[in-house]
Amino acid sequence: MTVASVKREALEASFLALYDAIKEVNDHHLMFKALVDIRSTLDCIKPLIKETAEDKKESDFPDDELHHFRLQMEEGIELIQKCSKVVPLSTSDTNKLGHLCKSLQRLLDILKVRSIRDVKKTLVMVKNIETKVQQIDLNFGVQSSSSEGIKGWCAIPEPPPLVVGLEGPLKELKMKLFSDKISMLVVTAPGGCGKTTLAIKFCQDGEVRDKFKNNIFFVTVSKKPNLNLIVEELYQSKSSQVPDFPNEVTAVDWLHKFLNQTEQNPLLLVLDDVWSESESLLEMFDEWKMPNCKVLVTSRFAFPRFGSPYNLDSLSDEEAMALFNHSAYLENISSHVPEDLARQVVKHCKGFPLAITVVGRSLCGQPIEIWKKRLSEWSKGSSILDSDHDLLTCLQSSLDALEKQSITIKECFLDLGSFPEDQRIPATILIDIWGESHKLDVDWLCIANLYELTNRNLANLIVTRKDPREVDGYYTEHFVTLHDILRELAIYQSSVESVEQRKRLIIDISGDNFPEWWTEQKCQPINAHLLSISTDGDFKSKWPNMQLPQAKVLILNFQSKKYALPKFVEKMVKLKVLIITKYGLLPAELENFPLLGSLLHLKRIRFERISIPSISKSPVLLESLEKISLFMCKIGQAFSNCSVRLVDLLPNVVEMNIDYCSDLVELPAMLCELISLKKLSITNSHKLSALPEEIGKLVNLVVLRLRSCTDLTELPDSTQSLINLTSLDISDCFSIKDLPQHIGGMRSLETLNMRQCSRLQELPASVVDLEQLREVICDEETSVLWEPFLSVLKDIHVRLVKDDMNLNWLHKFPT
Structure with missing residues (x-):
């Protein structure tokens, strides 16, 4: 026996003694979190310690670390035996238990890394042997008897024991990907919402298998993709000879060849957990657009440049309850947890599958008092993210990726936690906050950040009425919604x-x-x-x-x-x-x-x-x-x-x-004394019927917006004095019959929005003096009024716009 083996066996002996000591602690003392954490950590370490002790190879575990952990365990035995006899625990003993727990967690991390490394080494060896065997088979003309390749190479993972809420999304995915119009589809949602589970269930669906046969491949991409390894695994999955890739360009060529070798059946490739760093990979598939190849992508990022993504929604109340019952093992007939108590807990999970699973597991087998305590903590402001490290880590990774791109956008996300739960946030509020807090001195830059957050599933920007070509700086109809779990993440981080x-x-x-x-x-x-x-x-x-x-x-x-x-x-x-x-x-x-x-x-x-x-x-x-x-x-x-x-x-x-x-029935004349005004926006004020003649005093006005003032009948003649006005918006002012006769005096006017001004019968002749006018936004009815003038105003672009009202979101957010 080597010296290393003796030391590893000594470590195992100390561990087992500590393990026995914690097992003897009665349930009363296990109410202390530190003791519960130690027991849980020891349960995780036990099989890894056994592997380490039985390993016959020379160990690369440093001697000083072996000695350190063995001493920690021996001291821990005395500490636990002492704590098992004392109630309540002293602050000193509690701190010592905390240090012991951290030391054991560090040992667990080290053993995990060694175990993973050894598995990877083994896989590499198996892979190399398999390649050699295939080469021998090819040299002697032997064909592999397996049509599916080695289980594990691009194999479809196993789904969770219970899957809920995916029947509808599964049908929609089949409808989209079975269509000839779509070659690549991105399924997007925040981390922990079930994107991967949906992709797995899609691959296992009977209709999908009938369509793609054995040409279904599941590749996990993750944050740092290795294209060479992805292509290697694809070839391994088909029991094909693995090509040699001297560089990534060669790997791309071989990937293209692989996707074209689909024989008589189409091919389905699932790219799971794709991050923004892998956008170039999606770009390749988008350029190739092979009719016999479908690509299903799961990502926290929407990648809108590759078509409309499929947004995976949260679970309904009943779906969430079913998943929670399974995770907390409430289906067991011996469970005594009242249903109303379980529903209160589920309500805090906001339909978020990962949160439901994590919280359910943490409460599984716990007494009713622990359930009530957890609810009490949440009601007093404690975060559900404290329930489990995995939930926080999953969501935190999205923020870490965001911070790498732009610290400002991350700060913008954290600001979203400043508003009440389940309320839509007007984008104009964020424009005000970010303009001063983050020096975003132009409004459109704030909106661009909201689109960035939306593309990363960290927020949802909703435009209630939009024309994608209309960018006049009017953002009153832009709103932001935030999933409650993401709101908690923002508050937690802050x-x-x-x-x-x-x-x-x-x-x-x-x-x-x-x-x-x-x-x-x-x-x-x-x-x-x-x-x-x-x-x-x-x-x-x-x-x-x-x-x-x-x-x-x-x-x-x-x-x-x-x-x-x-x-x-x-x-x-x-x-x-x-x-x-x-x-x-x-x-x-x-x-x-x-x-x-x-x-x-x-x-x-x-x-x-x-x-x-x-x-x-x-x-x-x-x-x-x-x-x-x-x-x-x-x-x-x-x-x-x-x-x-x-x-x-x-x-x-x-x-x-x-x-x-x-x-607001009539605009007060005193407002026209504010001669420093550059932007005046009066919108959706349906009783406003008149503007004061004094409005012509606002000579510094650059933007005048009177949108949807449906009772407004005219513009005063004095508006001709607004010589610096570049943008005039009277859209949806249904009652305006005439424009000012001398409107041509607005010599700086560049944009005029007059859609849905249905009572206008003609334009004043002075419009020919609007030499700077470049764009007129109309509907079909008002566009006819400009036809007589187009021969003179040759630089004008008359743009037809149809309103696109989006009211589907209103029922979700109480006023």
Whole structure:
């Protein structure tokens, strides 16, 4: 026996003694998490330790590490024996158990790596032997008797024991891939949603097997694909001689040859777990487009350039329940877990298969009290991501890949956790936040980041009415939705550091129950750059104090009929963005409005469903404010009987957006005093019937958008004075009968959107003076009005547009 063998057997002996010690610990002490973790880790190590002790080869396990682990185990035996007799455990003993657990976990990791390495070496040896045998067979004219090749090379993996919720997607996949129009289809969803399981079930389906016979190949690509290895495995799977690949170009050639050798049957190739780094691989298949070859791709990335992806949805409530019952072993007749308790747990998993499986396994066999404790922790703000390391790792890998591409886009994703669960997020809010937080100073760049997140299944950008060619900067009809598990991921990532050091501080208050750290803190400054506070309809408390000297963004989400701004707002001296959203049907009254007067750096304000008080009652000077947005607000009384000049309160506003403000009947003339305005957008305000003649004073106006103001009958003649206006949008203003006679005075006008202006009968002759006009957006009816002028305005492009309304998402998100 070698010296190494003796040392390995000594390690095994120490391990077995420790294993026996933990087995003797009674169930009462196993309520302590550290002891449970140690027992679980030891169960995993046991077979690997046995393999190590029985290994006859010379070990590459360093002697000092063997000695270190053996000493740790011997000390651990004494520690566990001591802890099994003491209740409660001292802090010192708890810490020692934690250190022991970490040491055992490190040993487990080392043994796993050695085991995997040895398996890989064996596979390489088998592969080489197989290649040699095939070469001998070929030399002697012997044909292999196996038509399917060696089991394991590109073989279809086994599905999970229970598969739910895939019947519909399976039918849709067959319909798409059996079509002659599609050669490659990408199945996309966040990690852990069941994409791979769907691909496996597709390969095992009877109709699919009848169509593709033995030409079904399943290749796992992963983050760092090796094209040579993929092609080698494909050839191995057909019991063919493995070609030699001196370079990747040669591998590509052999791959093309392989896909063309389909004999009389078509070929199905599944590329599982494809990451963005492998886009060039998909590009090859897209270019080849072989009629007899179908490629099914599973990925967290949508890869929209290769056609419309298939988005895999979350499980329904009943499907989620079936999967949970299986994972938690509740189908066992001896289970005493009440169904309503199980349903409460499942509700927190949000239809996410991996979360359901992980949580189910973690609760399997646990007493009812543990189930209730878990629910209690979640209701108090603990994350479901704490339930299992695998769930967090699966989702975290998507963020890691995102960070490699752009740290800014990752930061944008983390900001999405600042909004309430199950609510759509207006893209215009994100434009305001990201413009100041991440220096994204043009709106379209923010939208581009949202498309990036959508392509990676980290968000979902929805456009309620769209023409893909229309890029005039109007993003009020763009919304973002976020799967609840991904929202938890964003919040979890933002909460890793201590409260004082977090970059984002996200607070969700139920009733009047403030977080303990807030009520107990002794006025210590918090360094967060973004603060988000959400309260429900039962919130009535006064705000505790808080110091946020670095905060640039404040997001307040609430549901009550009256809402008071927190007193600490006036001390947020660096605040640049204020977002206040009332959820519910009716606008709410906002109190403490004058506090905003102390915010010397405030640049952007957005109010949603807020009743704006008369500015005469509480005039507030906002000298730095550049942009104000009012959505579904009550503003009819804000400017009535006003003795204060608006321009004195808002001297530097350059952009104003008023959307869905139903009580706006006539635009107040005092708004036309804001001569610094460059963008004025009044949209979906259906009672607005008139604009003041004074609107011509807004000589710096570049964009005037009056979209969907259905009662507006005309534009004042003074609009001819808007000599810097480049974009005019009067689309869906059904009541406008005439354009101003001297509209040609808008000499800078480049874009005019007048679709669905059905009452317009003719255009004024002065349109021929619009020498800079390049694009007119119309429907078929209004486009006819331009025909008499096209011989003069030769540089104009009249573009026909049909509305594409997307309302399917509305039922999912309560107002």
